[in-house]
Structures are given as C-alpha cells and as structure tokens.
Amino acid sequence: MKILLVAEYRDGQLLGTSSELINFATSMGAESAMFLVGSENKLPSYNGRIYLADSGQAGEFNPDGHKQLLLEVIAKEQPQMVVLPHSSYGWDLAPRVALALKAAQISEVVEVRDGHLVVPACNAKLRRQLKPVTDNCVVTLQGGAFTPSEEPSGTPEVIKVEATAAGAVQFHGYEEAAATGVDLSKADIIVSAGRGIGKPENLEIIENLAKALKGEYGASRPVVDAEWADQSRQVGTTGQTVSPKLYVACGISGAIQHLAGMKKSEFVLAINTDKDAPIGEIADVLAVADLKQLVPILTEKLNAL
Amino acid sequence: MKILVCIKQVPDMESKFKVNAAGNWFDETDLAWRMNEYDEYAVEQAVQLKEQNPDAELTVLCIGPERVKETMKKALAMGCDRGYHIADNDSHLKDPFAIASLIAGYAKDQSFDLIFTGMQSQDRGSAQVGVLVAEILGIPSLTTLVEFSYADGTINAKRELEGGTKAKVSCATPALVTCQLGLNTPRYPTLPNIMKAKKKELLSVPVEELNPPALLIETLQVAPPEKKGGGLILEGDPAELADQLIKILKEKTTALA
Numbered sequence A: 001m002k003i004l005l006v007a008e009y010r011d012g013q014l015l016g017t018s019s020e021l022i023n024f025a026t027s028m029g030a031e032s033a034m035f036l037v038g039s040e041n042k043l044p045s046y047n048g049r050i051y052l053a054d055s056g057q058a059g060e061f062n063p064d065g066h067k068q069l070l071l072e073v074i075a076k077e078q079p080q081m082v083v084l085p086h087s088s089y090g091w092d093l094a095p096r097v098a099l100a101l102k103a104a105q106i107s108e109v110v111e112v113r114d115g116h117l118v119v120p121a122c123n124a125k126l127r128r129q130l131k132p133v134t135d136n137c138v139v140t141l142q143g144g145a146f147t148p149s150e151e152p153s154g155t156p157e158v159i160k161v162e163a164t165a166a167g168a169v170q171f172h173g174y175e176e177a178a179a180t181g182v183d184l185s186k187a188d189i190i191v192s193a194g195r196g197i198g199k200p201e202n203l204e205i206i207e208n209l210a211k212a213l214k215g216e217y218g219a220s221r222p223v224v225d226a227e228w229a230d231q232s233r234q235v236g237t238t239g240q241t242v243s244p245k246l247y248v249a250c251g252i253s254g255a256i257q258h259l260a261g262m263k264k265s266e267f268v269l270a271i272n273t274d275k276d277a278p279i280g281e282i283a284d285v286l287a288v289a290d291l292k293q294l295v296p297i298l299t300e301k302l303n304a305l
Numbered sequence B: 001m002k003i004l005v006c007i008k009q010v011p012d013m014e015s016k017f018k019v020n021a022a023g024n025w026f027d028e029t030d031l032a033w034r035m036n037e038y039d040e041y042a043v044e045q046a047v048q049l050k051e052q053n054p055d056a057e058l059t060v061l062c063i064g065p066e067r068v069k070e071t072m073k074k075a076l077a078m079g080c081d082r083g084y085h086i087a088d089n090d091s092h093l094k095d096p097f098a099i100a101s102l103i104a105g106y107a108k109d110q111s112f113d114l115i116f117t118g119m120q121s122q123d124r125g126s127a128q129v130g131v132l133v134a135e136i137l138g139i140p141s142l143t144t145l146v147e148f149s150y151a152d153g154t155i156n157a158k159r160e161l162e163g164g165t166k167a168k169v170s171c172a173t174p175a176l177v178t179c180q181l182g183l184n185t186p187r188y189p190t191l192p193n194i195m196k197a198k199k200k201e202l203l204s205v206p207v208e209e210l211n212p213p214a215l216l217i218e219t220l221q222v223a224p225p226e227k228k229g230g231g232l233i234l235e236g237d238p239a240e241l242a243d244q245l246i247k248i249l250k251e252k253t254t255a256l257a
Ligand SMILES: Cc1cc2nc3c(=O)[nH]c(=O)nc-3n(C[C@H](O)[C@H](O)[C@H](O)COP(=O)(O)OP(=O)(O)OC[C@H]3O[C@@H](n4cnc5c(N)ncnc54)[C@H](O)[C@@H]3O)c2cc1C
Pocket: A193, A194, A195, A196, A197, A219, A220, A221, A222, A223, A234, A235, A236, A237, A238, A239, A240, A250, A251, A252, A253, A254, A255, A256, A257, A258, A261, A271, A272, A273, A274, A277, A289, A290, A291, A292, B014, B181
C-alpha cells in the first residue's frame, strides 16, 4: 500500500502533526510520500519524498489552490490513501480532495484494527469500524491518536511543485487569541466547570472549590461560549493546554477537544452524573454525583480541614 | 436573496448508547432527540441574515425519518420560512457523500445565495457534509466559522484554528459556510413563534424519489470502546463521597499537603 501524507504549516511553522502522520504510515506498514505547502527552511525529519510548494506563492490558506496542487501530486504518486490531520486545515481540505477523486473519506481515525479504520461516534461513547468501498480513500487522523513514541528521523528528498492560480477564498491573515487573563498552564491545581453546572450562578460553586484547594478555576468551551466564564479560562484544543498536579472536571463530558487540553494532568478527578461519560476513560477517580450537591459539601469539608 | 440551512437531528449525547441488533448503529429505544448543536448556530446565523435582508427566503432542510420533523419545527420557530424534509428511514446508514449528494441534488436548481451547515454532526462528527455539498455544487465554502458577516455579495468571516487563533477569510456568494460552536447565541423559540411555525410549509419528499447514490463506505462493526479501566468509580451519598474523595486526594496527590 502507498500513502500520501499531507503535513500542515501555519504562520511560518511546520505543525507537529507531521510526526503523527508518519507514525500512522509506519503502523499501516505502508510506503509513504508527503505533500506540504510550507517552506524549505522548516521541513520535518522524514525518510521519504516531500512534494513541497512554497506557501509564499501558494498562499498559506487557499483551499482551491492546495487542492489543485495536491491532486497533481496524487496523479504522480498514485497513492491508495491520502492522509491528513483531523484539524482545521485537514477537515477543510480533505472533503475537497475526496470529492475530486470520487473517493470515500473516513474522518477522525483513532485506531487501526485488523487493518480496518476505527472512528469514534457519539462523543466517544461508540466506535465504528469502517471500510472504504472505493479503490482510493482519504483519511483524517484524530490529534494525539498516533503520536509516535520516538520522533521520526531522516532527511527528506525534496521535490518542488509550482503553485497554481488563486482560488475563490481570500485569506487576510491571522488574529491571535488575546493574551489577557489567567495563565492556567502554570497552575498546580485546576477545578473546571462544564456545561453540567447548568446556569451561570453555579460557577461560584466551582470557584469556591478551586479556592478551597488553593487553585485556579477553568472551564470547558460551552461555559465560555455562553459567556459564563472568560475565554482565558478555556481548557482544550482551542483554549489552553494545562498539566496541573490535580485537575477536577465538574460536569464536563470529556470530548476529545477538551481532553486534548488536560490529559497530561497528573491526577484527574471527575464529578459527573453520567457514569458512562467519556471523561471516565482518563479520570483517576470518577465520582458519580450531582455537582450541585457534592461540590459544596466537598468544599465545606476541605475548608474545615 | 435565497438562503438554505441544513440541520440534523441527533440523540442527546448524555444518553446511554447500545448497539442496535444489526450491529451497524445505535439502538434508538429510549433516546431523546434534539437539533445537532452546531446546526443551532447555523440556524441562528441564517435567521440573523434573513432579518438583515427582509426580502430573503430561508429554507431549512433535514434528511431523516418522520421524527426529525420535530427538530425542523424548532428551526421554523426560530425563524426559518419553510421546511424541506427528505424522508429517509435509513439516513443513519448513509455516508457523508450520500447525504451531501441529496442536499446538493435539491439545492442545484434553487440558486441559493448562501447555504449554512454545522461544521460537524455530534453523532457522526465527520465534518464532511458541508464542504462536500459546496464542492458538488461548485461554489466556495468557508469552514469552522466563529464570526460571520455578509454585505453586497461578499462574506467576511473568521475561521477558528487550533490554540484559539483565527484566520480572517472572505469569499463571494453564492457560497456555503460551516458553523462552529460559539458563532452566535442561538435564540430560544418564543411561544408565539412556536404557534406560527405550525402553519409554515413543511414539505416531505420520500428519498426513493431522489435517487440517492451508492455508498462509498461500509460499516463493519459498531461497538462501545474497550474500557481501558484504571479509573475508580465512586457512587453514593454526597457527604460520604466527599470524605472518600478527601482521603484519596490526601493519599494520591499533593493537593492537600
Ligand atoms: C474544533 C473544535 C474545537 C473545540 N475546542 C474545545 C476546547 O478547547 N475546549 C472544550 O472544552 N471544548 C472544545 N470543543 C467542544 C467539545 O467538542 C465539546 O462540545 C465540549 O467540550 C463539551 O463541553 P462540556 O463537557 O462542558 O459539555 P457537555 O458535553 O454537554 O457535557 C456536560 C456534562 O455534564 C454532566 N452533567 C450534567 N448535569 C450535571 C450535574 N448536575 N452534575 C454533574 N454532572 C452533570 C453531563 O453528564 C455531561 O457529561 C471544541 C469542538 C470543536 C469542534
């Protein structure tokens, strides 16, 4: 089998997902080549061919342009599988390429089992084993699912590809997240509020527990989206990445995008009414309880210590 | 101006999921159904656009069995003008390409200026249908939007990237956009609007009349993930739980040191 890997590059940097792509190809026992719209000065360590388009010419975000370039490389390499990260870059580009190839796309692969691709469903409560019926397929990989134990090595052979015409989408630059508020990445203890708090007034329960533990409070995305907590409190792929000694997840289901931001915590305590909540998979302790009852009692007892 | 918004009905993610008898999806017994969370943002944005352009017509489309009409009525109560239901008892077995082909098949002769979808469905999470619809129709698409504005045939928007960075993008209509969480604040339908929605047109067309394409993906198995175990599960009276937790925190962490 031959796989074409699509690495990503943003704002002058090669993104770390390229090592996950390489590791995936290795775990499939496949021959691989890579495609990258990036820069000669930022190439991944890789023992293979890289088709490189210059991002200055091709545009860093230019879906039509990247699709055209990728299709040209696919025509040369004839891979059976095209693999991208399941990221803002990958899920945008993958379906465009899949449709052009009339190929099946399998999104957010977490595992390869008996040679078949496994994807999560229903907030990781189920898993589906899928098989493309088409000759070729496009695949996106869940972030972190194929992290190699050792960083890949090697120097790639670079084949330059020329960028084509502009596309229908114009890109006008980046807007960085405002660096105000708390820096949760330095906190030793974090108590986070999820949608399970139910209403903004209940955030206080979480803040009080954080105070009793002499830590900071954090939040999952719905709590931030609803403006119950400041953006700087958000933990996850689009918020902060934290690794405290203790992380208490209150009313948080444990969606992959949240886990990605806190799974390096040393000890995870989850408080959730749902015994099957996926947070249970990474929690050291899951207390099955209504946070509105348990958290105030816990806080009171801690304060009395 | 003509606008289309595509919505999906999904089970409440807090449900307990059991694999169905055929082993290809979940068992529907006892599940509560709701609008895909991402699609609530899509409907809200479409309704806001309609409010800005009072002559606009806004259609909501959903593929699924009879029960999805309940969710479509919510979209009508939020402000969509009419519903187009593709009645399909097997929609849960269709792959993203088949769903997208059905949507594009409907949209191709309707000259919509703007099509809104969610960035992904909560049950499948493929994040494909929106982009596929746009590619089939040959119109531009902008994905994962957390900000949207439209004026004079141009969409200005922000895409959300990892780490909270945003990319500023624009394109001309006709176009399709996929909506990310937090794009806006979806409204709750008011009682008068719920009453009004009952009188709105909700056309239902059997999927068999629309020639759905052959599937590109075969489902081999559906199963709960293997429990990696390790984690301790505690249940019981809150006061006793609190004592147990304090004991564990003392023994296993330095938090109370
Ligand atoms: C591209 C992308 C990026 C994202 N980035 C992030 C991110 O950075 N951070 C993030 O958090 N999410 C992110 N998300 C969203 C993520 O997918 C989930 O939607 C989100 O994490 C869910 O938050 P939650 O667990 O608080 O809410 P839910 O999933 O709704 O879970 C609520 C939980 O509370 C429990 N509960 C309810 N009532 C109670 C009670 N009384 N007591 C105890 N428990 C209760 C429920 O059982 C449930 O498990 C992102 C999504 C996408 C697509």
